[in-house]
Amino acid sequence: MLMCQPKVIGNVNYCSLKVVNRIQNSNFVPYFLPIQELMSDHDLKYDKRGVSASKNEVHDAIKKLDKGLFPNAFCKIIPDITGGDPEYCNIMHADTAGTKTSLAYIYWRETGDLSVWKGIVEDAIVMNLDDMACIGCLNHIVISSTIGRNKSIIPGDVLSLLINHTQEYLEKLNKYGINITLSGGETADVGDIVKTIDVGYTTFARMQRKDIVDINIKPGDYIVGFSSFGQAVYEDEYNGGMGSNGLTSARHDVFSKVYAEKYPESYNQFIPDDVVYTGSKLLTDSITINNKPMNIGKLVLSPTRTYLPVLKPIVETYRKQINGIIHCSGGGQTKVSKFINKNINIVKDNLFEMPPLFNLIREEAGLSLREMYQVFNMGHRMECYVSDQNVAKEMINIASSLGVDSQIIGRVEPSSRPTIEIHHKGDLIRYEY
């Protein structure tokens, strides 16, 4: 690690380490970075890129806030502000497509293919809907968009596509009995804030408290995992399983430095050069999957699969038998750790074979399996905890009828402390909490 001379600006300690990187790169005036960034999580490559799988700072920032009516539920649930009925509750949720938009931007600029923006719409919507599905909220949802664009490089036809595809995608979900209403949203020209474009949605729903699926994972539970890759009956093509998490790593680890030079607006100028686009691939290079060539750019941009068509019949039939539904988003296969409320060991010893996309990322990134499983979904992005093995089997049948592979990927055991065990071929990766 380079020497670091601390410096104080305002109330923050700054360090000149990255100034050195910048000067080496010689196309920027010096910057200063908060010293705590350089000291924290430096062992994780993911964190060197200015993102955090653990989001510790965010959790610290919100720890004073009220946890809502069901403190261990997957989403915050508040009283029925809009109806004033003690038997009902409200849920308001927000999420974005994150840095996946940056890859869509490069792909669109390189190929002229506008359709990748449709994937971004689905990514941002699904990141909200699939979180809400974890509490059993699958219908009568209102949604609003917040789009911030750099008008200098993102023309109106991209905006039109983003806004109109939102409506198209909601109509598609409607065919599966999922009713979501678009209320509108805000689209701002903020090129002084947003490098390219930021695409987010916020959702609102009201439901009966008795219908909430809370999280109370118990020893003896079976874990049903629903695959994030393949092609569901409601998908138009093979889905690589990327989702919307780990994109900062996937983008920089897989793709070539040529994109840093061509599109400096596509990445954070404050991260060290040695983690910027360090891969060997071009967006248009291809990889063979199921004996078919797949464009790697499109593979990483696979739209986040929604599990709503699968979860709606499952929740409606087995709501009371479910001990928890976990959306394996930020935190990947360790996401469940945030919802363990007793001394149990989550044993994941029958996971899906690592899909080609994650094999590719691992080869390019050289990440440890420990980090891979903390950043990426690695094959299933949704998991359901249930005590009754027959119910687990029924869930698997429902999923397969919709073309979503699923299997019992593990079980829950008593333990002396909260732990997660991931079995990867011969390796055992153990996380303690």
Next chain:
Amino acid sequence: MLMCQPKVIGNVNYCSLKVVNRIQNSNFVPYFLPIQELMSDHDLKYDKRGVSASKNEVHDAIKKLDKGLFPNAFCKIIPDITGGDPEYCNIMHADTAGTKTSLAYIYWRETGDLSVWKGIVEDAIVMNLDDMACIGCLNHIVISSTIGRNKSIIPGDVLSLLINHTQEYLEKLNKYGINITLSGGETADVGDIVKTIDVGYTTFARMQRKDIVDINIKPGDYIVGFSSFGQAVYEDEYNGGMGSNGLTSARHDVFSKVYAEKYPESYNQFIPDDVVYTGSKLLTDSITINNKPMNIGKLVLSPTRTYLPVLKPIVETYRKQINGIIHCSGGGQTKVSKFINKNINIVKDNLFEMPPLFNLIREEAGLSLREMYQVFNMGHRMECYVSDQNVAKEMINIASSLGVDSQIIGRVEPSSRPTIEIHHKGDLIRYEY
């Protein structure tokens, strides 16, 4: 204007004009910009900076979307998705602090004063609440935040302040009988997308359709304007009246080029150098207002004044007599043009004396009065249309009891076409639609 060699990438025409600017600036690799950006609105300095007072592209993008139950209302109003009651409706709204965060960032870096981030929270919240107030929605609102930060330069203590001040500000509004519940939100580390930090909120409310304040402005209406500057009884210090619109112009026109060199992350690298920080002022320079020196950075960062404490008693008492409430946000004093549904002339011939802040901006920017009135609120950010002069006078009394100067700033006349007339001292500025 420099020569422009068009070039096609994908389906977009690009032009090398700004490449020339970049090369002159010599610290960037070449970029290409959509040619239509260079051709459109080039007469407005505001648009050269990659923002649009008219937001024409955005309006084109959303024109296919349903307009809701009250197509001419200030906010989109949809059926009662959450309650299914035909007598009720739902409102979901979204807005951000826009590029004001970029100025707060520079001010915080220069001075170490964290408190400017509290103003940003209020800006983003008020941009939502004051829009919703225009349809008569002033209570029982749920709010969620969406914060995207560059973790490399925005530390956790800024996040904590943003999130905790949201709760503090809602508690302050509660003292005026305005009940708003924070449901939580999303805070994402997206340094590959966001240069510094983006702060937005989304709000949701359910109300009775009979209580909606629609817009139906008529000849004979009086226009009551509520001042955006001064100090309301619910404000802690003098408010310059900035609001959250026109900040891209105010920042670049007022402040010195030194900030372009020190904080390149604070502006859009795709805009021509001749519109980047072209002013003469430093953030810590001062201006004398009411015989007191005021710090210019703080003056421009004055938190957007909320009118809720004023509008709540007004709407509760005179809901049925109000023909329209207009929040003069984007579009400034011409905002009402979007809600004129008949041939009328909006005559604004008794506006507030231009506040010192806008005088300063005009001196530094050298903008025409025509553009100033289209970009900035120029002294009042909220206006109420009413036929009964006595009701107008009562509104003025209510506002003054809360320390908000207000006056009849104009009237509505019959006309052969929709027009707005602004009388500025000897000048008449006429906008036709």
